Amino acid sequence: AQSVTQLDSQVPVFEEAPVELRCNYSSSVSVYLFWYVQYPNQGLQLLLKYLSGSTLVKGINGFEAEFNKSQTSFHLRKPSVHISDTAEYFCAVSELSATNKLIFGTGTLLAVQP
Amino acid sequence: DAGVTQSPTHLIKTRGQQVTLRCSPKSGHDTVSWYQQALGQGPQFIFQYYEEEERQRGNFPDRFSGHQFPNYSSELNVNALLLGDSALYLCASSPQTWDTQYFGPGTRLTVL
Numbered sequence: 001a002q003s004v005t006q007l008d009s010q011v012p013v014f015e016e017a018p019v020e021l022r023c024n025y026s027s028s029v030s031v032y033l034f035w036y037v038q039y040p041n042q043g044l045q046l047l048l049k050y051l052s053g054s055t056l057v058k059g060i061n062g063f064e065a066e067f068n069k070s071q072t073s074f075h076l077r078k079p080s081v082h083i084s085d086t087a088e089y090f091c092a093v094s095e096l097s098a099t100n101k102l103i104f105g106t107g108t109l110l111a112v113q114p
Numbered sequence: 115d116a117g118v119t120q121s122p123t124h125l126i127k128t129r130g131q132q133v134t135l136r137c138s139p140k141s142g143h144d145t146v147s148w149y150q151q152a153l154g155q156g157p158q159f160i161f162q163y164y165e166e167e168e169r170q171r172g173n174f175p176d177r178f179s180g181h182q183f184p185n186y187s188s189e190l191n192v193n194a195l196l197l198g199d200s201a202l203y204l205c206a207s208s209p210q211t212w213d214t215q216y217f218g219p220g221t222r223l224t225v226l
Contacts, residue, residue, distance in 0.1 A: 044217040104156030
C-alpha cells in the first residue's frame with residue numbers, strides 16, 4: 001500500500017523568502033509524483049509532476065521539486081514567495097499502473113506574510 | 115477550452131436523504147474519478163469510471179455509487195446521508211486511465 005507524509009501542517013514564511021515544503025512517500029512499486037495547490041474555496045490545480053527522466057521538475061508559478069528515490073522524497077521549493085502563494089499544498093502519488101488513482105498527503109498550508 | 119465543471123457548487127441535506135452530484139470532464143478526457151475531501155484533510159479516492167464502468171474503488175461503503183454517461187460526464191450518488199459525509203467532493207478527469215488528473219472546483223456538501 002502506498003502512503004504520503006507531509007511533515008509540516010503549516011509553514012509560515014515572509015514574502016520574498018525561499019520556502020521548502022516537504023513530502024515523503026512509501027510504496028512497494030514505482031510511482032508517479034505530483035504536487036497540487038488548493039486556493040481557498042477552490043479545487044486542486046496541478047503545480048508539477050514527476051513521471052520519469054530528470055529528477056528536478058519545474059512547474060508553474062516558479063515552483064520546482066526534486067525527486068529523491070533513495071530518500072523517497074519529493075520536496076517542493078520556491079526561491080522567492082509572494083503573498084499570492086498563500087494556499088494549501090498537497091503532495092500525491094499514483095502507481096505506474098492501468099489506473100491513476102491518487103493517494104494524497106494531508107496538506108501543508110503555506111502562509112506568506114508581508 | 116472549458117476545464118472540469120461540477121454542479122451544484124453547494125448543497126445542504128439532512129441525515130438520511132440522498133444526493134446526486136454531477137461532473138463534466140475536460141474536453142478530450144474520457145476518464146472520471148471522484149474524491150472526498152473532509153475539512154482539513156487531503157482528498158480520498160472514492161472511485162474511477164471509464165467506458166461507463168467503475169474501474170477501481172476506494173474504501174467507501176456501497177452507499178456511494180456512481181455512473182458515467184456516453185458523453186463521459188459522471189454522477190456521484192450518496193444514499194442514507196450521514197453527518198460524516200459532509201465534505202468537499204472533487205471530480206477529476208484525465209485523457210487516459212493512467213494519465214494526469216485535472217480537478218474541478220468541487221461541490222461542498224453539508225449534512226445537517
